[in-house]
Amino acid sequence: MNKEITGGCCCGSVLFKLEDDFENFFFCHCEQCRKLTGSAHASNLFTSPSNIAWIQGENKIKRYDHPARSFSKAFCKDCGSGLPFLSQSGKFLIVPAGALNAEPAKTLDAQIFCEEQAEWHKIGLKAMESEGFPK
Numbered sequence: 001m002n003k004e005i006t007g008g009c010c011c012g013s014v015l016f017k018l019e020d021d022f023e024n025f026f027f028c029h030c031e032q033c034r035k036l037t038g039s040a041h042a043s044n045l046f047t048s049p050s051n052i053a054w055i056q057g058e059n060k061i062k063r064y065d066h067p068a069r070s071f072s073k074a075f076c077k078d079c080g081s082g083l084p085f086l087s088q089s090g091k092f093l094i095v096p097a098g099a100l101n102a103e104p105a106k107t108l109d110a111q112i113f114c115e116e117q118a119e120w121h122k123i124g125l126k127a128m129e130s131e132g133f134p135k
Contacts, residue, residue: 002020005017005020006100014081017053018053022046023046029121036071042096049090050093061075061076
């Protein structure tokens with residue numbers, strides 16, 4: 001039996017739990033994922049559609065489905081944090097890794113759509129590391 005893992009949004013309005021049982025874990029560098037996350041890549045875990053129990057705030061979730069392409073995003077109406085959502089095909093529950101309150105057991109399978117990776121991200125991987133804001 002897999003351990004249970006919890007997650008939620010930044011403001012605490014939405015909380016969920018699920019089994020730490022993920023089929024895939026991808027960093028996606030495509031343009032759409034960069035725009036949806038506002039970051040260098042999406043960090044998404046894929047699991048069974050039934051692998052979620054909403055603890056609170058399910059009514060606070062807003063969903064965006066692109067009208068012409070098969071990509072989506074769910075987020076908290078209050079703080080904008082990315083949240084789990086059912087893929088448009090209904091085959092997977094897609095869980096943004098950053099929405100989890102603990103590290104999943106699943107390790108990264110692949111970085112995908114790397115040809116679309118932002119040049120500033122490639123350069124940034126070589127930048128100085130700091131525990132907080134640099135002094």
